[in-house]
Amino acid sequence: MKKSNIIMLLAAILPLGLFLFPLWKITLEAPQYPTPLGMYIYINDFADANPHDIKNINLMNHYVGMKYIPEAIPEFKIFPAGILVTTVIGLIIAFKGNYKWFLYWFILMIVLSSAGLYDFYLWEHDYGHNLDPRAIMKFTNPDGTQMGFQPPLFGTKDILNFRAHSYPRLGAYFLALGIGTSLIAYLVGKKNHKKYSDV
């Protein structure tokens, strides 16, 4: 097996880390929560950072009319399937394909990951803006529009008494590493190809 194919094999396997580790974490800090509330997002689940956190996030959020964080969303089926399919494709490429295919897989993964992030953004936006008209407390922005409570996609943001942090976790790093590795596989493969062509 060529060196570049071995690297590609690694690239294809790395995203499977998403099944072991969380993709993302949202943390909510407030004076009343010396231990912040937190939620891990796995590709197939939402999980408490500490016991009962999601229940308590829901309890906080119901005052401003936000919907409960659902037990399950369709993405929990689609994302794992997507990862499995792309891994299988990656494996086939690693064993059968040449370096050009590594680049195609890389592009595929970039596109799919971006789509996933966009989907996450849409859900967050809906979660933060689609509020119950009978909400207990209604807040408006300085310009008179309804205040939204969307947590940041990436980074830190103040939302009323909470400071919300949203950052990728180990699972996301596995995915990113896998994608990056496929690019390396491509570059190594390309270099080797050139070398052989030169000979």
Added chain:
Amino acid sequence: MKNILKSIAALVTVLIAFTSCNDTKKSDSKSGALASNVAEKVYVAPGEHDEFYAFISGGFSGQLSVYGLPSGRLFKVIPVFSQDAEKAWGYNEETKPMLETSHGFVPWDDAHHPDISQTAGEIDGRWVFINGNNTPRIAKVDLSTFETTEIIEIPNSAGNHSSSFVTENTEYVVAGTRFSVPIPQRDMPIKDYKGNFKGSLTFISVEPEHGHMDIKFQLIMPGFDYDLSHPGRGKSHGWFFFTTYNTEEASTLLEVNASQNDKDFIAAVNWKKIEEYVNNGGGTMMPANYAHNVYDESTHMATSTLKKEVLTVNPLDVPGAVFLLPTPKSPHGCDVDPTGEYIVGNGKLSANLTVHSFTKMLDAIENEKFAGDAYGIPILNFEDVLAGSVEQPGLGPLHTEFDGKGNAYTTFFISSEVVKWKLGTWEVVDRQPCYYSVGHLMIPGGNSQKPWGKYVVAMNKITKDRYLPTGPEVTQSAQLYDISGEKMELLLDFPTIGEPHYAAGCPADLIKPRSKKLFPLEENNHPYAAKSEADTKVVRDGNIVHVYMTMIRSHFAPDNIEGVKVGDKVYFHVTNLEQDYDVPHGVSMIGANTSELLIMPGQTETFLWEPKQEGVWPFYCTDFCSALHQEMQGYVRVSAANANTPLKWSLGEDIE
């Protein structure tokens, strides 16, 4: 400019010299707490935690208070023997059985001597035991919830005072009677006390896993007053020591008649020997009547069981198990040093402090050097067991604790001071006044092989002018001394609840990590729990109505109920659905002849309401739980006894 700086520097130097000079003087006088370095020693910055927990008995309040040391801040009053409307202790249906006794519901007691459980001679921070003095009981407080989870009544006992001290692996918690009484109780002339009344020393086994208490045996002793006790430890593990007074066996004017003998006794009990005797079938089962009350954390309910017999042991049936050590003048405290060698008898009417040697005691027993006997129990010679005495250390010695560094600290009630002295050499090292008339004292881990000799807390009987006056009844108080150096230093006065008797303390780290934050809802096995709003309902059974109610920020479910009638007995079973730290809810009903409920997350509690008037009656949350706390309320419609209003309930919509 330079000159000015120089002179300022010189002035400061002089001031420092003066101040430090003053400090050394002050530490010998009573105003040591004025020095700023003293204030720093007790200052725990906002948000910081104290280094030690102190569990201070509430005396005639019947409760146990939880303080932090060195700050002297009160964190909690744990209801034990007295009803507490704030926490619904003894008012809600779940905890009423905890205060049942063979005399019926007794809503008060006199709580004296807390002691923390031990493993291998060291404090383990799992439970605190405390005695009810008046209607003899021993309670166990679970230090994961800081709640009383078990109370056992002691039969054949009266004035349960030489209690509740634990052996070094918490094999037993021991309860000795203060009053001797007819055993079994019977109608007889009081004047026939002598020779007929008996004193019981009760050994309550503690099941190692859950701490369940059970009376293993009662030693039926001569009719003295058994005042205080402490277990042997280390080399003397397996023995228990009890001070006695009124060996004169007087039944009237004891202040005179019980102060005649030059020496009373410390009773040394080899409980291991008696345990073996009992395990081999020894002892006499005697009819008795005593309550055993157990709180189950999973059902959040207590049950009370009346037990009908108790195993008694006659000390004469177990030769070599009980000996009497003559000890001058009505000894009060009976304290054993961390090595287990020295047994201090604090002869409260004696000028000297008597210390017995365990080794010498064993030697005297082995050589059968007896001075006589009392009702067949061998009396050892005073000189044969004496390790030494502290000569004229003060007036009215009551209690002694140890710092683990070879020093002992004794309180003197009459001369109102704590005296530090050295074990072995018996020399007095230091003395500090107490304000005023000190009783017990406590060094964290004091009743164990491993005291943390950093602080001693002295608990006073009188405060007089030490605090702002509050009418004829002024606060009770404790005083904190730094004992880390050669000389003691008074750091702090702080008020206490009720009257503080003994206390028990230990490093916070032993308890803090195990302190529960909430009760998991899925582990709630209360028979009337509603674990979600979908489970809420109202059920009528004759004139008894059960309301299965829930509470969560910021509403009750249901919050409208109709169909209740005058003369009904309405049980509100209320479950707090919260699963967040420090989010209790309260509930109270207008006119209910009981207290509010204060319900912790995941817990279910019940109160009884017997509506007497037609109308629409509100209930509300009593604990400011959330921004919408004031909205957390509801109504119950009460119709006439013969009305046909259907039983209906709702949340968020009208009852049609």
